[in-house]
Amino acid sequence: MNMTHLKYYITLVEQASFTKAANELLIAQPSLSMAIKKLETELELKLLDRSKRDLSLTKEGEILYEEAKKLMNHVNYVEGEMKRLKDQGPMELAIGIIESAKFWIPKILKAIKDEYPGVRIEIVEVLGLDDVHKALNNYDIHFAITNQLMSKQEVNVLPIYKENFVALLPTGHSLTKKAQLDVTDLISESFIIFKEGFQTRQDILNAFRQAGSKPNIQFEVERFETAISFVEEGLGVTLVPENYIKSFQNNRYEVRELNDHNVTRTVFLAHDTRRYLPPLVNRSIELIRGFFEGELSE
Known part of the structure; x- marks a missing residue:
């Protein structure tokens, strides 16, 4: 599949209009329509329900959108990470937390900043199960501190x-x-x-x-x-x-x-196993697990 065509398709779905999507992509509307048709021909699937007046997806189209979005998030993340490695710019760490983690997370952040003074840290509240899944799938966070029981195969869950x-x-x-x-x-x-x-x-x-x-x-x-x-x-x-x-x-x-x-x-640390985790992230996970070492056996 052509990544450009996937990008066009994602933009079309999110804009819900060929005109708006074309404007967003800075391309002509006929070019966008042709790219979508080529994508359907390549996949041998109908992605849009053209019997309806408003833009509507087929079941296959909905699945492609969800999976293409994940793929595009991953591509963007890898590109950003490679650029960071090339430019040696400021390191970033994004952690999703539940409310009760506030009592100990500052101690961990202090330890991380002591080892990586230049790191920029973002804390994102992820309270419900949907919050955690969305934040991990969209690469909004590197890992989550959560009490949610998660059964997705691609998510590694460590009790802490x-x-x-x-x-x-x-x-x-x-x-x-x-x-x-x-x-x-x-x-x-x-x-x-x-x-x-x-x-x-x-x-x-x-x-x-x-x-x-x-x-x-x-x-x-x-x-x-x-x-x-x-x-x-x-x-x-x-x-x-x-x-x-x-x-x-x-x-x-x-x-x-x-x-x-x-x-x-039980409170868990959850991360997506499909995502590359830089040394900074792995070290942060080590610090958290070390902070609570022995807690589960007490």
Whole structure:
């Protein structure tokens, strides 16, 4: 396949118009139409559903777009990396993280900067499973720190540490009289949980399920920050990873440990095995794994 034709095809799909795509590519519209037809002839597949007035893809066209996009991202990344190696320009590192990683990631970044003073580091929040997949597929990040369980063959997932959940209660709540809580203590409370697609939701529901119960879900949110603000306003209770609240000094909610040993989650480091990882990235992964060495066996 001609890479230029693939580029034309990707632009056409994203612009949803031959005219707009041609303008974006700075070519004549007939040239674009001819390139798309040549691509279809080469593949012996119809990529566009020409029976519809608006630009519409066939099933084969949708698949080609997704795969061509990945290929183009990879080509662009390799070209950029080769140019960097040639020019010896500033090194770059992009890491996707979940909210609770904020308590330890600065220590790792300090270690990386000590070894690579010229590196420019970008931190990207990847909360849900779709966020992680998209960031890895689009090469927006070199690797992700995530609690999401990932089953894609091309993604290597390394467990790095476990963390416990703790209960957050509004100040003055009746359950604050207890030093520790069981999950079953929270059954009748208005519960704040995380939306579908977030592994934290499944971890919490599994904990309730193993206790033979289920939470009284009243609010669904996407971020721990939002859940905590709801608790502060007395709207309900929630469970959050203990590491997330380590750096908070706030008396507008109460924290209680849980007796249940199964209310934990595993945090992973995930990266795409199809992507070349520079020495800087591999060293960063080593530093992270070394930071938590022994955590999973405790």
